[in-house]
Amino acid sequence: MAGLPETIRALDEDILAFIGRGMDWCDDAAFNSLALRVFEQQFEHIPLYRAWCARREAAPGGISSWAQIPALFTDAFKAADMCMFPGHAVRTFMTSGTGGTGERGKVSYDEGGLRLMDATIKTAAQAMLFPGGARAVLLVIAPSPEAAPAMVMSYGMNRLKEYFGLPGSAFFIDRDGFQLQALTQALRRCEADRVPAAVCGGTAGLLNFFEHCAAQGLRFSLPGGSRCLDAGGLKKKAGKISREEFISRCGFFLGIDPCLCVNLLGMTETASQFYDDAIQAAHAGRAPKGIKIPPPWTRTLAVDPDSLEPLPAGRTGLLRHIDIASRGHVCAVQTDDLGRTVDGGFEIFGRARDDRSRGCSLSIDEMTAPAGARDENH
Amino acid sequence: MKTIEVNGYYLPPGFSFPEMAFGTSVFERGGVRAVLRMPAVDAPLVSALACHVQQAQARYLGSLPVGRIIDVLDEAARRWLDREYPARRTAIDALHAVTGFSRETVAASIDLEMESSLKEDMWRALRSEIANPLYLDDFQPSPELNGWCRAYGPALVAAVFSENIPALPHLAYMRAALVKAACIGKTASGEPVFAPLYLKTLEELDPDMAACMAALSWPGGSAAVEGAAFGSADAVIVFGGPDACASLLERIPRSKKVLVHGHRIGFGAIGRAAQGRGAISSLAAAIANDHAMFDQQACLAPQAYYVEKGGEVSERELVEAIAHAMKETEARMPRGGIPAGEAAALHQFRARAEMRELLEDGCILRCSPGGTQWSVLCEPAQALAPSPGNRTVRLWMVDDIFDIPALLRPAGAFLQNAAVAVGDAREVDFIRKLGKLGVSRITAPGMMPLPSMMWHHDGIAALSSLLRWCDIEKKDPVGGLE
Numbered sequence: 001m002a003g004l005p006e007t008i009r010a011l012d013e014d015i016l017a018f019i020g021r022g023m024d025w026c027d028d029a030a031f032n033s034l035a036l037r038v039f040e041q042q043f044e045h046i047p048l049y050r051a052w053c054a055r056r057e058a059a060p061g062g063i064s065s066w067a068q069i070p071a072l073f074t075d076a077f078k079a080a081d082m083c084m085f086p087g088h089a090v091r092t093f094m095t096s097g098t099g100g101t102g103e104r105g106k107v108s109y110d111e112g113g114l115r116l117m118d119a120t121i122k123t124a125a126q127a128m129l130f131p132g133g134a135r136a137v138l139l140v141i142a143p144s145p146e147a148a149p150a151m152v153m154s155y156g157m158n159r160l161k162e163y164f165g166l167p168g169s170a171f172f173i174d175r176d177g178f179q180l181q182a183l184t185q186a187l188r189r190c191e192a193d194r195v196p197a198a199v200c201g202g203t204a205g206l207l208n209f210f211e212h213c214a215a216q217g218l219r220f221s222l223p224g225g226s227r228c229l230d231a232g233g234l235k236k237k238a239g240k241i242s243r244e245e246f247i248s249r250c251g252f253f254l255g256i257d258p259c260l261c262v263n264l265l266g267m268t269e270t271a272s273q274f275y276d277d278a279i280q281a282a283h284a285g286r287a288p289k290g291i292k293i294p295p296p297w298t299r300t301l302a303v304d305p306d307s308l309e310p311l312p313a314g315r316t317g318l319l320r321h322i323d324i325a326s327r328g329h330v331c332a333v334q335t336d337d338l339g340r341t342v343d344g345g346f347e348i349f350g351r352a353r354d355d356r357s358r359g360c361s362l363s364i365d366e367m368t369a370p371a372g373a374r375d376e377n378h
Numbered sequence: 379m380k381t382i383e384v385n386g387y388y389l390p391p392g393f394s395f396p397e398m399a400f401g402t403s404v405f406e407r408g409g410v411r412a413v414l415r416m417p418a419v420d421a422p423l424v425s426a427l428a429c430h431v432q433q434a435q436a437r438y439l440g441s442l443p444v445g446r447i448i449d450v451l452d453e454a455a456r457r458w459l460d461r462e463y464p465a466r467r468t469a470i471d472a473l474h475a476v477t478g479f480s481r482e483t484v485a486a487s488i489d490l491e492m493e494s495s496l497k498e499d500m501w502r503a504l505r506s507e508i509a510n511p512l513y514l515d516d517f518q519p520s521p522e523l524n525g526w527c528r529a530y531g532p533a534l535v536a537a538v539f540s541e542n543i544p545a546l547p548h549l550a551y552m553r554a555a556l557v558k559a560a561c562i563g564k565t566a567s568g569e570p571v572f573a574p575l576y577l578k579t580l581e582e583l584d585p586d587m588a589a590c591m592a593a594l595s596w597p598g599g600s601a602a603v604e605g606a607a608f609g610s611a612d613a614v615i616v617f618g619g620p621d622a623c624a625s626l627l628e629r630i631p632r633s634k635k636v637l638v639h640g641h642r643i644g645f646g647a648i649g650r651a652a653q654g655r656g657a658i659s660s661l662a663a664a665i666a667n668d669h670a671m672f673d674q675q676a677c678l679a680p681q682a683y684y685v686e687k688g689g690e691v692s693e694r695e696l697v698e699a700i701a702h703a704m705k706e707t708e709a710r711m712p713r714g715g716i717p718a719g720e721a722a723a724l725h726q727f728r729a730r731a732e733m734r735e736l737l738e739d740g741c742i743l744r745c746s747p748g749g750t751q752w753s754v755l756c757e758p759a760q761a762l763a764p765s766p767g768n769r770t771v772r773l774w775m776v777d778d779i780f781d782i783p784a785l786l787r788p789a790g791a792f793l794q795n796a797a798v799a800v801g802d803a804r805e806v807d808f809i810r811k812l813g814k815l816g817v818s819r820i821t822a823p824g825m826m827p828l829p830s831m832m833w834h835h836d837g838i839a840a841l842s843s844l845l846r847w848c849d850i851e852k853k854d855p856v857g858g859l860e
Contacts, residue, residue, distance in 0.1 A: 051736045075726035079733030103730075305718035306749045308725070318722055334729075336722035352719040 003088055004112050008327075011037055012112040015324050019119045019297050023127035023280075026296055031324070034297075035066035038324050038331045045084045049330055052076075066299055067310060071320045071332035074269050077105030082329040085110045093152040095268045107152075107268050113328025117271040120325045121159045124295050128275035129198070129229055129262060130164050131283040136227065137168045139186050141178075141201030141209055144171035152268045153231055157200055160229075166195060173205070180212055187220045187254070196225035199254060203230040203246065203263070213253045220254050227260035227279060257282075265292055265348060269333045271325040272298050277345070291345040298323045300346045302339055316340045318352060379411050384472050386414035386570035388577040388593040391585050393430045395423050405475040407715070412475035414570060419594050421602040424562070427592050428610030431560035432534050434589035439558050440533070442587070444504070444514045447555050450587055452497035454579045459492045465575045472571045473544045474714075479673060482711040484544045487672055490828060491545040495552060499831035504556065506832045507842040514558060517850060517859055526850040526859055531557025532612030532635065535844065538626060540617040540641075541568035543676050548576045550615050551591055557844045560590035562607060570595045598622060604629050613637070613844050637843055639836050642677035642794035645684065645762055645786070646823055647808070649779050651801030653689025658699050661799070664824025665771065666703035668797060669752075671827035673713050674767045678795045678827050681765045682772040685756075686779045686800075693775065694742055697756045700771055701744035704752040713751050713769050720768055724750040727766045731755045740775075762789040779804060783811045790816050794836060797823040 004012075011034075018034060021027075040060035043050050049072070053059060058070045072082070074095070083089050088110040095105035109117065130136070138161045148154045154171075161169045168190075172183040190197040199206070199222075206228070213219065228250045243263070250256045259282035266273040274292040281288035294300045301310050302317035311317045319339040322332045339348040386403065389395075399418040404411065417423070439447070457463050466488060473484045504511035508529060512518050517526040537550035547563055551573070554561035565573050573593035581588035596603045604626070608614055613635035616626050623640050630636055646668065652661065668680050685696065716724075728745055734757070735741040742756040752769040759774035762785055776782055779800055786793060793816040800808050809820050818837035819829060834840070850856060 048733065048736050052732065055732075073726050073729035076729040076733045079730045079739075080737055305721035305725075306716070316718075318718065318725075334725070336719075336726060338718060352722040 004085065004110060008041060008084075008112060011041060012116060012327065015116055015297065015327060016119055019116070019123050019295075019325065021296070022123060023293070023295055031296065031299070032066050034324050035069065035299075035322060035331065036060065036063070038327050039063075039066075039069045041327070042084060042330055046082055046330065048080055049082060066322050066332075067301065069322060069332040071322070071334040072330045073334045074105060074267070074336065077107055077269055077329075078103040081106040081108050083108035083110070084113075084328050090114060091155070092150060093155065093268045094150040105268060107329055109271075110328050113271065113326075116325040116327055117156075118159055120272040120295065120297070121156055122163050124273055124275060125160055125164060128277070128280050128293065129160070129227070131280055134196075134225060134227075135164055135166050136196040136198035136225065137186070137190055138165035138198050138200055139169070139183060139190075140171045141173065141183070141199065141205040142171065142231075143173045147171075147173060147175045153202065153266060156266060156273065160198075160200065164198070168195075178205075178208075180209075183209070184218065187222065190222055190226070191220055194223045196227070197222050197254075198227050198229060199250075199256070200229040201231070203232045206230050207241070207246070207249070210249045210253050219252070222255045224257070225260075226254070226256050227262070228254065228256050229262055229264055231264040231266050231273075259288075267321075267333070267335070269326075269329075269335075270298075270321050270323045271328075272321075272323045274298075274300070274321075274346075289342075289344060291342055291347050293345045294321075297325055300341060302341050302346070303334070305352065308334070311340070313341045313343070316349070319346065319348060379406070379409055380471070381411045381413060382468060382471055382475075383413045383415065384468060384571055385574050386416040386565070386595060388574035388591065389417075389427070390431060390434065390589040390592055391581060392434075392589055393427060393592075395426050398423070405472075407475045407478060408481075410471045410475040412472045412571075414472075414476070416570065416595060419596040419600075419603055421606040424594070424603050424606040425610065427562060427594075428534060428606065431562060431590045431592060432610070434586065435533055435558070435560035438586040439555070439560065439590045442558065444511050444556070444558070447558065447587070448497055448500045450580065450584045451495065451500060451552055451555060453583050454576070455492040455495040457579055457582075458488055458576070465579055469544075469572055469575050473569070476571055477544065477569055477714065478716065479544060479714040480712040483671075483673060483714060486711055487543070488545045490671070491548060494828065494831055495548065500552070500556060503831040504841060507839050508845070513847075514556075517848075520849070523849055523851065525852065526856065528848045529557075529842075529845040530848065531559045531844055533559060534611045535559045535561045535613045535615060536607045536611035537561060537563040537615040538618060538622075539563060539566050539569070539573065540619070540622075540639075541566035543672055544569065545572055545576075546617070547573040547593070550617075551576065551580075553615070553840055553844070555587065555590075556841055559613070559844065561592075562611070563591075563593045564598075564607065565593050565595045567595060567597070599625060601629065608634065615639070635844060637838055637840060639677075639838075641792070642836065643762060643764060643789050643792045644678055644680045644795035644797075644826060645682050646680045646797035646826070647684045647779060647782055647800070648686060648689075648823070649800030649802060649804065649808075650686045650689040652799040653685075653691055653696065653801075655690050658691050658696065659703075661823060662696070662699035662703040663706075664797075664822070665700050666707045667824045668826040669769050669771050670704070670707045670711060670713070673716075674765075674769050676827060678829065679767070680795075680797065680826055681767075682760075682762060682774045683797070683823075684759055684774050684776050684779075684782045684785070687775050687777055693756050693773070696773065697742045697744055697754050700773070701752075701754045704754060704769065704771065705746070708746065708751050708769075716750070716768050720766070721750050723766045724753065724768060724770065727755075727770065728753055731757070759785055761785045761787075762793075779808055780811070782808075783815060786812070786815050786817075793817045795819045795821070795826055795829070797821055797826050799823050 089108035092108040172179045299322045301320045319337045338352040403414045513529040517528045520527040535554040539547045744754045754771040756773040759776045
């Protein structure tokens with residue numbers, strides 16, 4: 001970490017200690033003070049963000065609450081990398097380029113920032129995916145870090161594999177594509193050896209795998225303690241099936257207990273991830289709330305889609321995340337996900353943004369549709 | 379809260395059908411609760427209705443002199459232009475509640491549609507397309523033919539309306555009536571209000587003419603209902619997006635005449651000579667008007683204005699002038715409420731633009747404070763593509779006005795409406811290029827939402843395309859004709 005200013009290194013240590021306290025506690029005052037320190041550094045070191053805040057007359061010293069930290073819309077990351085120390089960037093992740101323009105957002109991490117992300121991955125998964133010291137063979141239906149070095153999901157899954165994976169853990173999408181055969185063999189091995197598997201990946205990727213299974217008549221009966229982690233779940237393909245249906249397919253094709261299926265909301269623009277409480281609740285022997293649980297080092301708000309003013313709990317709006325682990329870029333991120341805050345967490349309903357849904361002027365989707373779809377005969 | 383009850387359908391006088399079931403839809407907005415009564419629509423109902431309007435057409439409208447038809451339609455437009463006309467007031471409240479457009483926008487769009495639907499416009503539209511409108515009444519001498527011609531309209535036109543341009547459906551009824559056809563319209567689920575109210579006006583003026591018209595709403599893609607509607611009709615007019623049009627076209631029998639008005643894309647082009655300092659505030663007001671009308675949802679709306687560099691005023695001055703005009707427009711005719719997704723798209727658009735502005739990437743951005751009501755962005759030109767709409771002005775700078783045609787080419791099949799002010803002798807050559815690319819209407823800035831009845835709508839001769847002709851080429855005298 002040589003090269004990062006001393007203030008930043010001290011801040012990182014304090015954030016690490018905060019994350020290290022785990023998932024099951026809350027300290028509003030300590031969070032607020034760290035969030036304001038993070039904002040102060042970001043304001044100081046990211047000229048673009050400083051200029052942007054200046055237009056909103058927001059500056060450190062002028063605000064007293066994390067809720068007042070100006071939040072950047074995710075598309076701002078498509079115009080510029082908000083990296084605090086571009087000279088020290090060690091990893092750059094890119095968004096998938098969905099959402100209209102096809103441009104991809106860029107988020108770079110310095111070494112200290114990457115350590116914070118690693119800590120969030122470990123701490124959150126310990127409580128939400130592998131509580132009680134559980135371990136499993138991680139079978140990842142996502143590109144390996146070598147195949148997709150800029151994909152944050154690959155990075156995160158690889159960390160999970162390192163921290164929690166038993167021998168035999170592997171990625172099954174490489175540069176040559178989806179390795180169905182290898183995955184089938186790995187699943188059979190877990191079945192035979194009675195070693196729990198954790199089948200992880202993008203929601204859409206898992207659904208594709210289930211389609212393969214259906215087409216080839218494949219079913220697995222994974223041993224008890226096996227679990228499923230799906231990330232995303234908001235893309236078009238997955239949007240067509242309900243959560244219940246997804247979980248029932250995990251049971252049908254893999255033999256995974258419905259209580260051990262957990263969904264993760266992760267975004268390139270935030271270092272932290274948001275799990276639902278399914279596995280945590282099962283471990284504690286209580287009913288799940290079915291909501292996303294923000295880790296103690298984050299806060300989530302819903303804001304009015306037009307005015308961007310924060311909404312009271314229960315009202316649906318656009319979700320905004322404040323994440324102190326995102327120290328290396330911008331900690332307040334405004335998404336276009338529709339959701340609402342509820343007691344103990346938040347719910348997410350999907351992407352609010354649609355290409356123009358009304359009116360008779362053309363939408364981007366229509367204009368870029370294959371030629372056959374836009375036949376205009378008279 | 380004021381409650382208004384309106385029919386989301388129109389069934390002609392004298393029509394009855396056993397055991398019709400009705401439901402209601404309720405819309406609330408801005409202190410108005412609109413309760414819409416809608417019948418359940420099935421194929422037998424539509425077949426019976428088609429039969430009824432066809433008989434009424436054969437009995438009455440088919441032989442009504444075109445002059446009389448125009449008089450009725452003219453009077454209908456005049457009533458709708460009267461601020462005190464009860465149906466107009468109902469429409470303004472109900473459309474506000476149902477579509478989310480502000481009352482001012484609804485009122486402005488009614489004015490705009492009806493002002494271009496007066497007597498003289500209809501005569502001129504007919505003369506423009508068929509030279510002599512009386513061809514619709516009987517055989518008339520045709521000097522070109524050196525004989526006699528007569529035009530016959532279809533007996534029944536089926537029309538499918540798109541959503542959310544208030545007051546637009548009347549156009550299809552007018553066109554059908556002008557060619558003496560009965561008309562059954564399928565209203566859009568998002569706007570089932572205007573067509574029934576308009577037909578009620580025709581009923582006040584001429585019940586026998588109204589007996590040839592109907593408006594119903596049914597779920598798109600309902601094969602039996604659409605089979606009954608399209609099967610009975612001689613011609614079909616379709617307004618809608620590519621998906622809706624493509625799926626409808628599959629279900630319309632090949633023997634039918636079909637006129638398609640699909641989704642379109644418009645733009646403006648301003649030459650450097652048109653950017654004189656003295657003209658800048660009126661140019662800004664004109665550009666603001668083009669973007670504000672129908673909240674930029676019409677196919678007529680501009681998605682970008684190309685601006686040639688080197689004008690007398692700077693880019694920044696132009697942006698400020700337009701921002702000022704957008705602000706004034708918002709005060710006079712507020713934009714309607716928009717869904718969360720569209721608001722999010724506008725914020726994302728602004729976020730990216732603002733970052734580029736801060737990076738000094740050649741962008742200038744001005745936005746309504748506190749909400750998404752309007753945005754003005756000046757940036758280097760791109761290929762024409764849809765904007766986030768809802769009053770988003772994009773000024774796209776080009777070095778030369780003739781750089782624009784290449785940027786329009788990707789939108790080729792979708793091009794429609796263009797506001798052009800080149801300001802010097804290059805204008806005609808520029809317009810020639812636009813016409814060749816597929817643009818079907820050239821107008822001045824500020825006039826984009828105001829096409830005349832005479833315009834070849836989407837490049838189509840909307841009236842004459844519905845006609846069939848009988849020509850007498852006999853050289854010797856025809857008994858009884860003079």
